[in-house]
Amino acid sequence: MHTQTLAQLSKALRDKRISSRELTALLLDRIAAHDDSLNCFITTTPELALEQAAAADARIAAGEATPLTGIPIAHKDIFCTSGVRTSCGSRMLHEFVSPYDATVVARLAAAGTVTLGKTNMDEFAMGSSNETSFYGAVQNPWRSGLVPGGSSGGSAAAVAARLCPAATGTDTGGSIRQPAALTGVTGLKPTYGRVSRYGMIAFASSLDQAGPITRTAQDAALMLAAMSGFDERDSTSLTDPVPDYVGELAQRIDGLRIGVPENFFDAGLDADNAAAVREALAELERLGAKLSAVNLRNVHLSVPAYYVVAPAEASSNLSRFDGIRFGYRSARAGDDLREFYMRNRGEGFGQEVKRRILTGTYVLSAGYYDAYYLQAQKVRRLISDDFAAAFKEVDVIAGPTTPTPAFPIGQKMDDPVQMYLNDIYTIGANLAGLPAMSVPCGFVDDLPVGLQLIAPHRAEGLLLRVAHQFQLATDWHTRQPAAFA
Amino acid sequence: MSLQAEAIEKLCELARLEVTDPEMADFTSKLSRIVDLVDQLQAVDTSATRPLAHPLELPQRLRPDVVTESDERALLQRNAPDVGNGLYLVPKVIE
Numbered sequence: 001m002h003t004q005t006l007a008q009l010s011k012a013l014r015d016k017r018i019s020s021r022e023l024t025a026l027l028l029d030r031i032a033a034h035d036d037s038l039n040c041f042i043t044t045t046p047e048l049a050l051e052q053a054a055a056a057d058a059r060i061a062a063g064e065a066t067p068l069t070g071i072p073i074a075h076k077d078i079f080c081t082s083g084v085r086t087s088c089g090s091r092m093l094h095e096f097v098s099p100y101d102a103t104v105v106a107r108l109a110a111a112g113t114v115t116l117g118k119t120n121m122d123e124f125a126m127g128s129s130n131e132t133s134f135y136g137a138v139q140n141p142w143r144s145g146l147v148p149g150g151s152s153g154g155s156a157a158a159v160a161a162r163l164c165p166a167a168t169g170t171d172t173g174g175s176i177r178q179p180a181a182l183t184g185v186t187g188l189k190p191t192y193g194r195v196s197r198y199g200m201i202a203f204a205s206s207l208d209q210a211g212p213i214t215r216t217a218q219d220a221a222l223m224l225a226a227m228s229g230f231d232e233r234d235s236t237s238l239t240d241p242v243p244d245y246v247g248e249l250a251q252r253i254d255g256l257r258i259g260v261p262e263n264f265f266d267a268g269l270d271a272d273n274a275a276a277v278r279e280a281l282a283e284l285e286r287l288g289a290k291l292s293a294v295n296l297r298n299v300h301l302s303v304p305a306y307y308v309v310a311p312a313e314a315s316s317n318l319s320r321f322d323g324i325r326f327g328y329r330s331a332r333a334g335d336d337l338r339e340f341y342m343r344n345r346g347e348g349f350g351q352e353v354k355r356r357i358l359t360g361t362y363v364l365s366a367g368y369y370d371a372y373y374l375q376a377q378k379v380r381r382l383i384s385d386d387f388a389a390a391f392k393e394v395d396v397i398a399g400p401t402t403p404t405p406a407f408p409i410g411q412k413m414d415d416p417v418q419m420y421l422n423d424i425y426t427i428g429a430n431l432a433g434l435p436a437m438s439v440p441c442g443f444v445d446d447l448p449v450g451l452q453l454i455a456p457h458r459a460e461g462l463l464l465r466v467a468h469q470f471q472l473a474t475d476w477h478t479r480q481p482a483a484f485a
Numbered sequence: 486m487s488l489q490a491e492a493i494e495k496l497c498e499l500a501r502l503e504v505t506d507p508e509m510a511d512f513t514s515k516l517s518r519i520v521d522l523v524d525q526l527q528a529v530d531t532s533a534t535r536p537l538a539h540p541l542e543l544p545q546r547l548r549p550d551v552v553t554e555s556d557e558r559a560l561l562q563r564n565a566p567d568v569g570n571g572l573y574l575v576p577k578v579i580e
Contacts, residue, residue, distance in 0.1 A: 095564075096564055097563065097564060099557065099560045099561055099563070099564070191541075192540045192541060193541060193543070206538060206539060206540065207540075232548065235545055235546055236539070236543070238541075238543075298529075301525065301526065301529060303522065304522050304523045304524075304525045304526050305526060307519060307522055307523050308523050308526065315500060319500075319501075322501075323566060324565070324566070324573050324575055325561075325564070325565055325573060326561075326564035326565060326566075327564075327566075328566075329566035329567070333576050334576060334578075336578050337575070337578040338501070339503075340575065340576060340578060341501040342497075342501050342502060342503040343503050345500075345501055345502050345503070346502050346503025346504060346505075347503070349502070351508065351511070354502055354504065354508070354512070355512060355515060355516060355519070357500050357502060358493065358496045358497065358500060358502070358512065358516060359516065359519050359520075359523075361496045361499050361500040362488075362496055362516075362520070363523070365496070365499065371527065372523060372526070374536055375526050375527070375529070375531060376523070376526055377536030377537055377538055378529075378531035378534040378535070378536050378537070379526055379529055379531065379534075380536070380537045381534050381535060381536065381537035382529070382531070382534060384537055384540065415518070416515050416518060416519055417518050417519065417521075417522050420522070430540075431540070432540055433539075433540025433541050434540075457541060
């Protein structure tokens, strides 16, 4: 039962072949059996889960179920969950019990999902390997000793290991798509503003966006339908109506114009990874799509632009953590208020978070603001304009999600720039606010590889449709890591 | 461009971050590499380009200026490290 997709489980629940309580207990058992080795979860919530499952069973019996009613899921620990610890992977929030639910959590709960627990992540979502978590690294289910990617590494690994059919994630520079690629699952970052950021702990507010991690595009469509939509509590929430994502899936992709950014296939891309992605492009062509080259000439500047904009916004967002109203407080008494703040923050934040706060402080400081922050925002427009020009010629852009498959734990921790370059293909979509997704498209040395699809603003439906049609023709997304079969 | 320890100390002061000696050594080399990375932006001609702050360039929505929150002080203070009589307590910091 645990190997079934969300859509299959949804049918099984409504056909009364299994109850939500039985399904929830089964997955809680799997988490108990496997999570010591994987470290996907920071907190599990068995009591809450069984309570929600009982309510879901009653709702199904009453004939009032949605497609998500009774489905057990996990939330990235960046989403506030009322009455449940919300740590954001940080010592700073190790004891923080949220007084309210994030909109994403509330909407999924209203649809009837069951919360199994909160997943591990890079501290404050700052990382591409899940190694910066206060709670330790997450293992890649495909091979122990390798990273699952990050920052939504716990969510991706949990879905890949069949501990849950779906999980929530957030993506500021690739944090849904990159771990989805490295663990062989499907991950979608919607258009900026499509999913409410209310109750999602802020990292870089002009880039942050929540989305689903699932095993199929169909499941992603079901999750996104429940997660998205206008929220008056998020000032950047899109007011556009939410389209029928599930209804669009069946439409074929004959004649669809797919653009391939050739500079995504330059020397930085692993040759075997490139071959798998090329084969996926050929498959899309066999499905009737028309491939053509597009030129994203400034995309190589996306990593440097991002590492100005994101740390600048982070240094501002994380100034709220002072150890007074909530969060970590140092046991050492300070002599004055300045020292009090410095000790609370110095001990509460980990190294990568401190580096980003310092980088952000640097690029925003007097005398450097124009040279760094303003310049980065201008380059951001150049990158965004490249995508806009490309979308005059093509409907969707396709290429690799990551430069390589999963790498060893510890390999890139000494060189932040090497770590940052993991996101070289994903960051552009964040800077431009575009929806993008990663779907499994092959293997290199028995490790999964992701195909990235990027669409114009608000076109998640088109992305999901292309991904679904690809998954009807391929079986990469059905492969599962042998240790967790 | 390399960032010297003195410059990093000033940033730590501005950002209110206490940093240990081993951390300082680590930050000196790693932050310099990060600055080298972002310095690639300096070579780009943006003289005719306007900055982009919001990816969809939508205006900020406004709401009516009315009270929508209720008093949740007791609930919110459950997360505070130290409270007394409904107040947030901190070490004595004013002589």
